[in-house]
Amino acid sequence: MKQHLIVLDLDGTLLTDQKVISPKTKAILNQARNDGHQVMIATGRPYRASEIYYRELGLHTPIVNFNGAFVHHPDDKHWGLHHTPIGLDVVHEVVESMHAFDFHNIVAEVMDDVYVHHHDEKLMDIFSFGDPSITTGDLRNYLKTDPTSMLIHAPYEKVHAIHDHLSEVHAEVIDHRRWGAPWHVIELVRSGMNKAVGIDRVAKSLGIAKEHIIAFGDEDNDLEMLDFAGVGVAMGNAIEPLKNIANEITLTNNEDGIAELLMDRLKLTL
Known part of the structure; x- marks a missing residue:
């Protein structure tokens, strides 16, 4: 065979x-x-x-x-x-646009470094596996390196609208996927x-x-x-x-x- x-x-x-x-x-x-x-x-x-x-x-x-x-x-x-990360300029655009929506948090990962937009113990528990370095604070200020991926955590009823926005506005620079239940998360990586x-x-x-x-x-x-x-x-x-x-x-x-x-x-x- x-x-x-x-x-x-x-x-x-x-x-x-x-x-x-x-x-x-x-x-x-x-x-x-x-x-x-x-x-x-x-x-x-x-x-x-x-x-x-x-x-x-x-x-x-x-x-x-x-x-x-x-x-x-x-x-x-x-x-x-x-390693094919997302450009920092794209990150800033996405974070800026998310403030027009009702979202819980945004997370960026640079290989094994984790950046969390808002402090959230429950969410941080998920990303603590493997003992990464975790930084909390506005990604537009604290994130200085192109991230490997981003995640947007939002209320279930808002995920569809955010998904549509990303498809309409940022489709040329990022690809995005939804996590399965119970986490209502949209994961972003560089386009392609x-x-x-x-x-x-x-x-x-x-x-x-x-x-x-x-x-x-x-x-x-x-x-x-x-x-x-x-x-x-x-x-x-x-x-x-x-x-x-x-x-x-x-x-x-x-x-x-x-x-x-x-x-x-x-x-x-x-």
């Missing part, structure tokens, strides 16, 4: 709702690697919040973080580091950045053709990835737009959906 590249989103896909990798899924992924296939992670998380799972799986492949804005190889510095861009770079470095990529996802930041992959797989818990474009739909993240599909596709056994 041809070597495949298996691409895994984290939240809602590889991870159960308890944020762990199930023993069955881990065993099948290990079997896939033993059979010569490559396994990689593609996530919206920063590396500091995904390294624990990278190490748990014993991976030795590049990783896609920040939805494609940061692509690197944790164990091979010669592979290259591809998505998981598919990073996966394409990794696949070419490994010499694996597009048709031999199997990608798993569940949210709208996985749309380009599933559309790009030879086999795009939506989890049973995925949003409907993702299921509509997927080549296959598997079981949910709590039902070993990844393991079940790989056992069938790649003829793997426990």
